Amino acid sequence: MNRQRLALWWFVGTLVIALLSMLVPLPDVLEPFKPYWPALVLLYWSLESGERVTLGLAFTMGLAADLLDGALLGEQALRLTALVFIALRFRSRLRFFPMWQQTLAVLALLVNDRILLTIVRVFAGDALPPASWWISPFVGAALWPFVFLLLDDLRMRLRLQ
Amino acid sequence: MNKDTSPLFAGSTGTLRLIGYLALAMVLMVLDHRNGWMWRIRYGAAVAVEPLYRLAGLPVEGMRTLSVAFADRQRLTEQNQRLREDLLLANAKLNRMAAVAQQNEHLKELLDTQRSLELNVQLARVVGVDLGAYRHRLLLNVGARDGVKPGQPVIDARGVMGQVIQALPTTSVVMLITDPNNALPVTVERTGLRTIAYGSREGDRLVLPTIPMAADVREGDRLLTSGLGGRFPPGFPVGEVTRVAPATTGMFLEAQAQPSADISRSEDVLLLHDQAEPVGPPEPVPPMGPPVDLAPAEAGDARKTTPPAKGQP
Numbered sequence: 001m002n003r004q005r006l007a008l009w010w011f012v013g014t015l016v017i018a019l020l021s022m023l024v025p026l027p028d029v030l031e032p033f034k035p036y037w038p039a040l041v042l043l044y045w046s047l048e049s050g051e052r053v054t055l056g057l058a059f060t061m062g063l064a065a066d067l068l069d070g071a072l073l074g075e076q077a078l079r080l081t082a083l084v085f086i087a088l089r090f091r092s093r094l095r096f097f098p099m100w101q102q103t104l105a106v107l108a109l110l111v112n113d114r115i116l117l118t119i120v121r122v123f124a125g126d127a128l129p130p131a132s133w134w135i136s137p138f139v140g141a142a143l144w145p146f147v148f149l150l151l152d153d154l155r156m157r158l159r160l161q
Numbered sequence: 162m163n164k165d166t167s168p169l170f171a172g173s174t175g176t177l178r179l180i181g182y183l184a185l186a187m188v189l190m191v192l193d194h195r196n197g198w199m200w201r202i203r204y205g206a207a208v209a210v211e212p213l214y215r216l217a218g219l220p221v222e223g224m225r226t227l228s229v230a231f232a233d234r235q236r237l238t239e240q241n242q243r244l245r246e247d248l249l250l251a252n253a254k255l256n257r258m259a260a261v262a263q264q265n266e267h268l269k270e271l272l273d274t275q276r277s278l279e280l281n282v283q284l285a286r287v288v289g290v291d292l293g294a295y296r297h298r299l300l301l302n303v304g305a306r307d308g309v310k311p312g313q314p315v316i317d318a319r320g321v322m323g324q325v326i327q328a329l330p331t332t333s334v335v336m337l338i339t340d341p342n343n344a345l346p347v348t349v350e351r352t353g354l355r356t357i358a359y360g361s362r363e364g365d366r367l368v369l370p371t372i373p374m375a376a377d378v379r380e381g382d383r384l385l386t387s388g389l390g391g392r393f394p395p396g397f398p399v400g401e402v403t404r405v406a407p408a409t410t411g412m413f414l415e416a417q418a419q420p421s422a423d424i425s426r427s428e429d430v431l432l433l434h435d436q437a438e439p440v441g442p443p444e445p446v447p448p449m450g451p452p453v454d455l456a457p458a459e460a461g462d463a464r465k466t467t468p469p470a471k472g473q474p
Contacts, residue, residue: 023217025291028425034291059182063189066199067206068213069292073199074189081182124194127341127362 007160011052014041014151015061023069032132035140038065038076039083039113040147043106046087047095048152058084075120079113086112099145107141200327207329214290214300214332221289225428281434283307285315287427288332297340297360299323301430304331312392314433320398320421321345321386322430337424338399339365347399348387352377355387358399358418365424367400372414378405384418394433 018041026034038061046053062077086109087094094105114137118129193199203210285301292298303309305328313325315335323337338345340360347358347369354376358367372378382402388395400418408415 020213020217023214023290023292024220025289031291055178055182059186062186067203067210069290072190073193073202074186077189078183078186081179081186085179120190124190130363 003160006158010155010158010160011045011049014045018042019061019065019068022065032135033139035136035143036110036113038062038080039110040106040140040144041151042080042084043087043109043144044148044151046084047091048155050088050091053084053088055081055085055088072120072124075117078120079116082116083109083113099148102148103141103144106144107137110137110140113137203327204329207331211329211332214288217290218288218300282431283309283434285333285430285432287430292334297323297337297343298326299335299337299430301325301333301335301432302331303432304329304333306330308434309333309432314393314397315430316397316433317422317427317430319423320400321393322420322422322424322427324392325432335430338367338420338422339424345393345399346387346389347384348395349378349402350383350385351379352382354378355389358384361417366403367418367420369402369416369418370408370413372405372416374407374412374414376414378402378414378416380405383421 015038018037021037025031042053042058042061058080059077062080063074065076065080066073090105094102097105111134114134118133122128189198283303285303288300288302290300292300299315299322301309301315309325309328311325311328315322315324321338323335323340323343325333326336327334336343338358338360341362343360345358345367346355348355354372356369356372358369361368367384369378369384380402384399384402386393386395386397386399398421400420402416402418404417405414406416407413
């Protein structure tokens with residue numbers, strides 16, 4: 001009972017931390033390298049504990065992210081819903097991929113996410129972003145093994161399911 | 162698996178659900194784009210949003226504190242020396258300017274204009290929060306409760322930084338002049354040519370795409386706010402022209418400029434409080450005519466008062 005509650009807090013806590021780290025700025029030079037943290041954490045949870053992550057949760061988290069830093073209400077909600085849908089669809093396959101294949105899959109998901117974002121922004125009347133815009137998914141994919149192992153390790157240590 | 166038999170309605174990952182959520186997100190985006198809902202919701206949710214901003218700003222704040230705490234003595238001494246020199250220089254300039262300013266005030270009094278050289282400013286600190294990469298926004302630690310209103314110009318020691326676009330209760334959001342959505346009326350200091358500076362796609366410089374072909378603009382020209390549009394007061398440094406070339410359309414010259422303000426590194430900024438006088442047609446003058454006692458209504462009064470005078474003798 002208590003352990004279940006702790007597990008829930010841990011789950012919510014990682015999501016909130018993901019939102020906060022999205023807000024923390026990097027030095028100017030590193031700015032384009034910032035990964036999209038909410039996507040990484042949501043991906044981890046949708047692979048590891050697929051029954052907890054639903055499209056509704058992704059949508060709600062996207063709305064919260066939009067409220068915090070977005071340009072358009074609903075933009076990140078759209079992106080995260082699409083991302084989580086694909087991840088849940090291929091969950092059973094993605095889970096048992098070796099790490100390098102999983103990383104490639106995450107890269108594809110993140111690039112897809114960026115494409116969605118670009119489409120939304122162009123429709124909203126913004127100029128096309130500069131080339132450095134496309135670096136972020138690669139950084140996100142490169143960080144994926146570490147995020148995955150770190151979160152998994154912490155979860156094992158706390159003996160949460 | 163039950164899920165696989167009817168994928169359309171399957172549990173939490175059904176395609177129908179996905180379509181529903183995506184449609185909802187799109188409706189939200191369109192509504193927000195049309196009506197600017199988000200700012201209103203963000204204002205309403207400020208109780209929850211602002212503490213999160215402060216929390217997310219802590220790492221940057223901590224880095225600043227650490228960099229001061231662990232800065233070695235020599236660097237601090239150097240910095241102190243530099244600041245002192247700057248202050249000396251600025252004071253010397255100010256002293257020279259004082260006489261000119263006084264003369265200027267006097268002449269303006271003679272000309273009967275209201276514009277003054279006084280500045281009414283409020284100091285604000287930048288909260289280190291990333292409001293979406295590639296949107297060029299800053300978060301300040303003062304808000305509507307401190308009297309901040311949308312539209313106020315924001316400057317630093319070197320020049321114009323941007324303008325407040327949204328005031329939450331205790332924080333406010335600034336749109337930088339390098340934002341691609343920002344346009345700023347400027348004038349070239351050397352020639353007095355007026356044009357408009359836009360933010361650039363790359364976001365670290367200004368673009369002036371509509372300079373007439375025959376105009377005289379060179380590298381190194383300083384740009385000042387022109388005060389047209391009535392949002393920024395005239396005469397503040399905006400940037401320095403770094404490149405001039407014919408635009409791709411061939412109808413204009415296109416110049417690029419480096420902003421004078423320390424856009425990415427400023428920690429303290431100034432909010433200008435007296436908004437610039439709106440430039441435009443002057444206020445309608447109160448109807449003027451012959452003196453009041455000659456007006457018809459007054460004439461009636463005069464008639465009323467005159468009879469007794471007549472009747473007296």
